Amino acid sequence: MCTPPSPVGRLVLAATPIGDVEDASARLRRLLAEADVVAAEDTRRLRALAARLGVEIGGRVVSHHEHNEAERAADLLEVVAGGGTVVVVTDAGMPAVSDPGFRVVTAAVAAGLPVTAAPGPSAVLTALALSGLPTDRFCFEGFVPRKPGERARALADLAAERRTMIFFEAPHRLGELLAAMVDAFGADRPAAVCRELTKTYEEVRRAPLAELAQWATGEVRGEIVVVVGGAVRGAGLTTADLVAEVLARADAGERLKDAVADVAVSAGVVKRDLYAAALSARKG
16 A cells, blocks of 8 residues: 655745735735744744734744744754645745745755745835836845945946846935945936835935935934936947947947937937937948
């Protein structure tokens, strides 16, 4: 007689509210009540959240934070391998996104154990949506280095990034970050500072970086997300620079009209004018 396979449970990354407790999903409530183990970044905050939700946590609660995540992973996966459900939550938002969760997911994947998510609130996506900046292409950069030199180098590496960029920052370092961004990205780069998202005193300030840096010299409180517009290709380039790029692409075999169209769109100039300038330069 064949021995039936051992039951396998699952690891669930569950998003928690970033401010307004009413954003908690019905699935989160059920998972907290039914999971065998709930691994929380801060167990006291988890219990406070459960109390506000009117949910009684049915399983064991363990701490799971940046300082013990690596060593805790083996214990959590042992529960999953034995057929149990382990739910991972952080203080706010989606686990593994600038919060604990990545290491245990990596370990579960390596072990061939099921991993899923109960999606929900995200400060990253909420700030992006409210920023008024392009949302079609974006990147999340999290917290930049605290030391001025390292921070300047990290931002310099992003100066030519064309996607909308999203950052986290502590309120007492916001002014320094924005001033460094002015140096790296330019005073006129559009940006938004999103503060206390979904909370009572939610605020979104949309302005050029220099204006935001000046505002942040005062006292700023709360959870902060900074959204910065991407670099515009061709910004600061002269018509001669753009014509040179068009002709170089044409010499490489690209149709002149196609090269003009692409360069014009990227640089934000009129195609007709750039085409005329390219023809004039080619004849000359």
